[in-house]
Amino acid sequence: MFYYLIIYGYQIGKMVIKMNRKKNNNIFRSIVPIILMGLIVSCGEAKIEEAKLTFAPEVPPEITRSSEAKVIVNMETVEVVGRLADGVEYTFWTFGGSVPGPMVRVREGDEVEFNLHNHPSSKMPHNIDLHAVTGPGGGAAASLTVPGRSSKFSFKALNPGLYIYHCATSPVGMHIANGMYGLIYVQPKNNLPKVDKEYYIVQSEFYTKGKHGASGLQPFDMEKAVAENPDYVVFNGSVGSMVEDRAITAKVGETVRLFVGNGGPNLISSFHVIGEIFDKVYTEGGIKANQENVQTTLVPAGGSVIVDFKVDVPGTLILVDHSIFRTFNKGSLGMLKVEGEPNEKIYSGKQEDIVYLPEGPAIQRMVTEVKPAAKAKSKEEILEHGERVYNSTCSACHMKEGQGVAGVFPPVAKSDYLNADKIRAIKVLKHGLSGKITVNGVTYNNVMPELELSNEEIASVLTYVYNKWDNKGFTVTEDEVRAIK
Numbered sequence: 163m164f165y166y167l168i169i170y171g172y173q174i175g176k177m178v179i180k181m182n183r184k185k186n187n188n189i190f191r192s193i194v195p196i197i198l199m200g201l202i203v204s205c206g207e208a209k210i211e212e213a214k215l216t217f218a219p220e221v222p223p224e225i226t227r228s229s230e231a232k233v234i235v236n237m238e239t240v241e242v243v244g245r246l247a248d249g250v251e252y253t254f255w256t257f258g259g260s261v262p263g264p265m266v267r268v269r270e271g272d273e274v275e276f277n278l279h280n281h282p283s284s285k286m287p288h289n290i291d292l293h294a295v296t297g298p299g300g301g302a303a304a305s306l307t308v309p310g311r312s313s314k315f316s317f318k319a320l321n322p323g324l325y326i327y328h329c330a331t332s333p334v335g336m337h338i339a340n341g342m343y344g345l346i347y348v349q350p351k352n353n354l355p356k357v358d359k360e361y362y363i364v365q366s367e368f369y370t371k372g373k374h375g376a377s378g379l380q381p382f383d384m385e386k387a388v389a390e391n392p393d394y395v396v397f398n399g400s401v402g403s404m405v406e407d408r409a410i411t412a413k414v415g416e417t418v419r420l421f422v423g424n425g426g427p428n429l430i431s432s433f434h435v436i437g438e439i440f441d442k443v444y445t446e447g448g449i450k451a452n453q454e455n456v457q458t459t460l461v462p463a464g465g466s467v468i469v470d471f472k473v474d475v476p477g478t479l480i481l482v483d484h485s486i487f488r489t490f491n492k493g494s495l496g497m498l499k500v501e502g503e504p505n506e507k508i509y510s511g512k513q514e515d516i517v518y519l520p521e522g523p524a525i526q527r528m529v530t531e532v533k534p535a536a537k538a539k540s541k542e543e544i545l546e547h548g549e550r551v552y553n554s555t556c557s558a559c560h561m562k563e564g565q566g567v568a569g570v571f572p573p574v575a576k577s578d579y580l581n582a583d584k585i586r587a588i589k590v591l592k593h594g595l596s597g598k599i600t601v602n603g604v605t606y607n608n609v610m611p612e613l614e615l616s617n618e619e620i621a622s623v624l625t626y627v628y629n630k631w632d633n634k635g636f637t638v639t640e641d642e643v644r645a646i647k
């Protein structure tokens with residue numbers, strides 16, 4: 163674009179020179195083309211700028227220009243030892259020496275020239291996959307950079323929204339787990355409504371060899387990462403990064419916008435601010451406020467959300483992942499301190515604290531009765547069940563009417579062997595049967611395999627057989643079957 167402008171400028175300039183030659187006007191001849199070209203060149207130059215990167219919780223300033231530009235981003239990957247929690251250190255792999263990495267802000271339609279510099283002290287190659295990129299790997303392959311080198315690639319920020327970027331060098335999970343992620347905001351052409359305060363927050367997890375709180379330099383634990391069982395869940399790279407004197411702030415009456423990302427690598431965040439309601443939620447980092455008055459919003463791993471709210475009363479609001487054990491036991495807790503005049507109509511604070519002495523005993527409204535055991539089956543139900551088992555399993559050998567097959571499968575109808583001993587019959591069904599037996603005076607020497615029947619099925623099918631074909635009418639219970647080894 164810029165080069166075309168120069169070329170056109172030059173051509174127009176030449177035309178003007180020709181025109182002026184005809185007029186033979188010396189001053190015009192020299193000055194007009196120079197001014198014209200100067201204007202075009204300077205207006206072209208104004209459209210190249212270097213992105214101002216900020217570190218969490220700071221958000222880069224709003225982009226106020228109303229046209230597209232070429233934006234140059236310079237980002238460094240560097241491996242640093244830092245604080246994960248009090249007394250706990252970790253070797254972070256970072257963008258810009260911080261977790262999360264710096265926040266980038268460009269405008270929809272901008273051409274972004276991305277320069278990734280891998281610090282010579284790095285042990286690993288790194289790259290960047292920006293979810294804002296339309297193109298293979300989000301720039302990953304194009305930006306793969308070994309220690310001590312720089313890579314450059316360019317992309318057009320076609321889609322406005324809030325996007326995660328992360329390292330995508332193999333093993334990807336490990337590079338992310340070690341801290342390599344951040345946010346890039348592609349500001350829409352028509353920017354979101356103005357707010358008073360903007361903050362940058364990224365949730366993520368850390369997996370350490372030692373338990374939560376185990377002191378010293380903690381190595382990464384691959385097994386815990388695969389099991390998705392982190393020791394730390396944090397905002398902005400460490401436990402307590404946004405509390406007390408490091409809390410983010412606002413004044414009563416101000417509107418606050420949080421740009422929230424989730425670096426993962428595994429967990430989904432149930433993002434909630436205790437004591438506030440999100441007036442607007444730009445779900446999943448899109449640019450449409452598609453929901454209002456929301457308590458808790460989901461932030462997917464490798465995703466984001468933008469939330470807007472107005473703070474009405476003073477006090478400390480607590481930012482949490484409402485998967486609450488993460489917050490109170492693993493670290494995902496931040497603070498937004500609001501200063502200003504109280505408004506007792508909106509929130510009174512404690513109005514009373516007095517003795518409570520109810521009459522009578524405590525009332526129990528929980529369900530107390532224990533559910534009765536599943537109703538015992540009626541004889542009919544047992545026989546029905548037994549018939550089904552017989553037809554599907556036994557009839558193949560003992561035949562539909564229990565008559566058996568001469569010399570091969572003994573009969574179970576009117577069988578003296580069956581009717582003589584219930585316990586023995588149960589054993590046959592549990593373990594199978596082989597060797598010589600005599601049934602109704604006929605000798606059989608065959609094998610009945612061990613059938614994979616449940617105790618209930620054995621009880622039902624034997625009861626069924628005993629109650630058919632003039633057999634003795636015994637009942638076999640599940641307990642009896644269970645008792646036989």
Ligand code: HEC
Binds near residue numbers: 558559573599
């Ligand atoms: C694969 C064929 C086969 C199947 C299926 C089979 N049996 Fe048998 N059954 C036999 C054979 C063969 C014997 C005789 C074994 C021997 O000769 O030692 C036998 C013996 C018996 C006996 C003892 C002898 C008698 O006739 O009283 C009973 C009772 C019996 N089976 C019941 C059943 C029941 C009930 C089922 C279904 C749950 C069943 N069997 C499934 C082959 C089978």
Ligand SMILES: [Cu+2]
Binds near residue numbers: 286337
């Ligand atoms: Cu990396």
